[in-house]
Amino acid sequence: MSLSERPAQPEVGKSIPHESAALHVTGQALYTDDLGGRLQNLLHAYPVQSPHAHAKILSLEVGAALEVTGVVRVLTAADVRGVNDAGVKHDEPLFPSVVQFVGHAVCWVLADSLEAARLGADAVKVEYEVLDAIITIQDAIRLESFQGSVQVLSRGDVTQIQEAAHIFEGEFEMGGQEHFYLETHAALAQVDEAGQMMIQSSTQHPTETQEIVAHVLGLQSHAVTVQCLRMGGGFGGKEMQPHGFAAIAAIGASLTGRPVSLRLNRTQDMTMTGKRHPFFAKWRIGFDQTGLIHALEVELFSDGGYSLDLSEPVLARALCHLDNAYFMPNIHAVGRVCKTNKTSQTAFRGFGGPQGMLVIEDILSRCAPLLGLKPEDLRSRNFYQPNQATPYGQVVKDTERMPKIWSALLETSQFKQRQLEIAAFNQHNQHLKRGIAITPIKFGISFNFTAYNQAGALVMIYKDGSVLITHGGTEMGQGLHTKMLQVAATALGVPLEMVRLAPTRTDKVPNTSASAASSSADLNGGAVKDACEQIKSRLAVIASSRFFVNPADVRFSSGQVFPVGYPAKSVPFAEIVSEAYYKRVSLFASGFYRTEGLHWDRVAMFGNPFKYFSYGASVSEVEIDGFSGAYKLSRVDILQDVGDSLSPLIDIGQIEGGFVQGAGWLTLEDLRWDAKGRLSTQSASTYKLPSLSEMPEVFKVALLEQAHESGVVYGSKAIGEPPVMLAISVREALRDGIAAFGNNSSSVLLPSPATPEAVFWAIQRAKQS
């Protein structure tokens, strides 16, 4: 059977709750910070944070801190035996000599209690020489404060833009987003009974956490083990950022011989860790007479904060998603990462894709009225046609799915009819207007960085037939472990209850990729299946001699083993397993998967970086109060392609959750830094994420049917990130509603996030136009 083919009675495809759901609801699911209380002599780490955005540390006096009762030690650069760097690019010193943003950790205090550590940190005296700081993206551009390489994505001849029937140009700045995983960063380090450094970390990338802890401690990787039980949310924020915190805990544990717990409080997490990149775009676009995009010229600037972190690949993905679902024969896009004195911005669900797509969607909505077209018509007109290639040269697979989804969703959402109803409503209401919009997504699946597209798994069957699996992916709520259990049970033909999943650990599966890029189920699912099938083929040999058939004719289903066509001859799976043991046949295997056919030239920005594309579309309807600009999301309809879903309840949860998170980014979540570089929205009371009141009043999510994806585990497709971008329809519905306060036909400028205040001012502009 191929990778994508499903056997009879598969466990994949069933709607089942999250594998830890019963633990979640009873408070018994353990997270990294829940483990410290189980240990003796635990120390707590607390940072001393810089009050300046950019300053040289002249002196650091820790004496007073050591006087505080309970304080055991203050960790400084002198305590680093290996490399003083929390990243992989050597631009994130763990203990800086020059602080680069407000909140930058200067040193860490270890104490018997968190309270003592906090008081100790208050007592540390740091003398600074304040340096000039660059806070805004506009200042960075003006002062040419950039980092990393210039990225250029180019095809055709963009000077052709002059020939276009209609040429428009503009600018657009969009805000970033705080991850606000409910569980802040946490790590717990201890030297275990075998002398190895054992780290519990809330990390999406245990291998990289392991590597960085090792290089900070000056150890080889095999001396450090990282385990991630589960995360209380990650969203990309725990892909690169957990490493330094784990390293601090590890230094503390290695120096004191005591376990060290480090958990950021919310303010620390918000002031110390990276966020979604804010972007600024300058663009010029040419359309032909019929509204087809002829040429697009874009300058894209991301605000990377103080260090590179993942800013280059984020920018690359943004550039690779400027096209979204639209063919652009001529394009020239130049991207730069700005260097500013802020937190080092990082991965966040979508990884630049949302920012790239938002640029083109904003352009289309601004230009549609100027072209005399409805935005939905301008969009569908430009969809990729079969055999057309993206600007980076990849022929777009399954182009027919986009128009198929589009027309199906227009139908099921009764889009046209509602448009008429809304027009009538708006005619009769002076202070309340409604708006509706439909937007598409096409999102490339795979890491742009080809090497990351590999995964491993370890599958062990015990003599009683019970199965234990581990794999390289981490669980952050996305349901990966649930899917992997379903994959293993399906591959081995056993009921789900016979399979248990052990937490992600670097000493079980080495050299793992980050759980990121929506690819974890594809990659780890391939590896889990591979391991299961290796063992199954050995078991088939055992069973074949019992049944006197060819091993290829042995079937495994629902915990029974039988010759094909003769289920009556079934023997329990455990019996075959036991027999295999006595015949000295190995009952465990490591599985491996690599995505085939990928290549990417990151300098030329050309190649086939993606295995396939995720398609979807959404329709949103809003109602806006003209007095205040406040609005509500009345209804959302989504149709999303997830291939043949591995786990529909999980996938629908990802779509709904991703959508609301995206809507938060685009409407509500407003990161503000003041002129001195201090984050003024550094707590839950000032940074508002969507609550129940922001949930759409009617929320209908459907999965595209007959969407089998060949070449992917059990015919499924990725789902983690794409739904974030479905939320662009909320923004466009707001724009539609704002236009109704004016004469309905002019181009509406709408900042991002479209907060009630931003909407209010847009209404005032619309009324004046």
Next chain:
Amino acid sequence: MSEIQLVVNGKPKIVISPEPHTTLLHWLRDTGLTGCKEGCAEGECGACAVLLRKPHGAGSRLLSINACLVQLAGLHGQEVITAEGLGTPEHLHPVQAAMVATGGSQCGYCTPGFISSMADEYYRPNRQAFDLEALSGNLCRCTGYRPIQEAAFGLGLPDSSDAFFALQNQAAPEAQPVLLEQAGRAYYRPTDLHHALKLLEQHPKAKLVAGGTDWGVEVNLRGSRAETQIAIDHLPELRQVIWQNDVAELGAALSLSELEHLIGNKIPLLHEWIPLFASRLIRNSATLGGNIGTASPIGDSPPILLALEAEVVLVSLAGERIVPLEHYFTGYRQTQKQPNEIIKAIRIPLPLAEHAKFYKIAKRRMDDISSVSVGVALRLESGVVNSIRIGLGGVAATPLRALETEAFLTGQPWNLGTVQAAAKIMANSGTPLDDHRASAAYRKAMLEQMLLKFFAEVRP
């Protein structure tokens, strides 16, 4: 007495000499009940929500509260139930089973808190339907809330054999007096008002703690510590609602949830406003006295109470005095209240103006702090403004009245022309600032717009 006793998940616990600022959250986690999570430590996310059994008529109510904002010492004698105590993976509570079935948990970190808030609503006496507002103080970053709503709406009513339901028929354990002195810091819960005032006289710098929802944030986020804390939340003298012909007196230490229940629709403006105040998690602890006591310029109640012409009853050992609310605030977080005084009650003159509204401008509809808030109470007589009272929040260092606007409108016909002119005047009230919540220009615009909106809603 330096022992704090409480019942947690049915088991009695004794805590010897806790540091007086120790929160319920940290203590629970230290005892191994790690289902109680810290998500924000300021009562915004609800990940720490647990159930506290509080008096309700002759019986009790399981009320969801933020464990991060409550001090352990304040719970002496009381009973707490956490997600761990409601059910186990083998025997899920109906609320837990519903959340499992609908996919209401993804990462699971916020889930125990949601379970607590859902259980609060599940056991609400005489509940007809599930009021989603019960979950307004719980944030989930993963699900988008739809499956949580499905779980909530799918809940039936508690079985008669339900042990927690039965528990609600029994009187709540009384909060016990506390006299905790530990490491140079003290936490007192006096038994009556006189005792409280005497303590206050001895400790003029003492922190008065009622709901503690503002003080808890100071403790957690800004590291504030008080030498002496005096808990006044259970003082019977501060927990009454008294209706007289010409005035309603609202006890300062009643929680807003209790107040909501006790005043019903008799003061429509408060009835409308209370559900907009923070979240039910907060309202289960927070008090009206506290909202005035903190004297925040962006507190929600002052603009309304200003519109309602409210007065503050201050009490000290010397007796009571009544201060009109409009004179109460003297500067940024400063008031007329003397160190030896306690806010006893808020008086609202009756009868009420026939037209009254409250407008809260905020980014988020539920559980957000307003950038601007406006309370308006209007009395019309044959289409002419007999009197109008407008309270404003968020536009100055203190809540204030829009005196010029009021003066302009009084005696004028209530029509679009005069209201538009008045709205222009109102836009210039106060000295609004630019901050992360809103620009000064927007705040100004909102002052104007809200009067226009009031007119659109209250046409003669």
